[in-house]
Amino acid sequence: xxxxxxxxxxxxxxxxxxxxxxxxxxxxxxxxxxxxxxxxxxxxxxxxxxxxxxxxxxxxxxxxxxxxxxxxxxxxxxxxxxxxxxxxxxxxxxxxxxxxxxxxxxxxxxxxxxxxxxxxxxxxx
Numbered sequence: 001x002x003x004x005x006x007x008x009x010x011x012x013x014x015x016x017x018x019x020x021x022x023x024x025x026x027x028x029x030x031x032x033x034x035x036x037x038x039x040x041x042x043x044x045x046x047x048x049x050x051x052x053x054x055x056x057x058x059x060x061x062x063x064x065x066x067x068x069x070x071x072x073x074x075x076x077x078x079x080x081x082x083x084x085x086x087x088x089x090x091x092x093x094x095x096x097x098x099x100x101x102x103x104x105x106x107x108x109x110x111x112x113x114x115x116x117x118x119x120x121x122x123x124x125x
Contacts, residue, residue, distance in 0.1 A: 002058075004042045004102040007050035027095055042102050044086050044095040052077040060114025088124035 001007060014028035026032060028045055036043050056062065056072040065072070089105045090097045105124065111117045 001051065001054050002106070004047075004099050004106070006054060008037075008042045008046050008099065010043070010046040010049050012049060036096055040099050041096040042099050044083070044090075047086050048079055048082050051082050052079075058110075058114070061110065061116060064113070064115030088121050091124045 010033060012028075013030040013033060014025040016025055016029045016031070027043075033043065033046075035041075036046075056069055059069055062069045062072045067075075087093060089102055089109075091105070108120050109117050
């Protein structure tokens with residue numbers, strides 16, 4: 001993906017039975033999603049739900065990894081991998097980040113040669 005606009009929408013939500021009781025379910029609620037959309041934020045959960053289903057398209061990045069786009073698409077994308085990438089892009093354990101920040105930081109992970117900028121990735125951790 002090149003922009004978070006490719007994955008920021010989500011359609012799976014949790015039902016919060018007691019809004020006064022803080023728990024992980026609240027982060028998956030439709031209310032949390034609506035809040036994020038109103039405020040121009042992207043959610044960790046949206047990335048986790050949607051990115052594994054996106055096609056890999058970047059030929060230069062695939063070549064950097066010694067693979068073809070077809071080979072990259074054949075590789076599974078784990079939840080743990082998505083969570084780690086989100087942590088690096090947000091540069092925290094936050095579950096919400098502004099869309100513009102996400103796109104700017106994602107763009108910085110790709111070097112001028114089209115390869116992955118490992119230093120940029122690790123700096124976010």
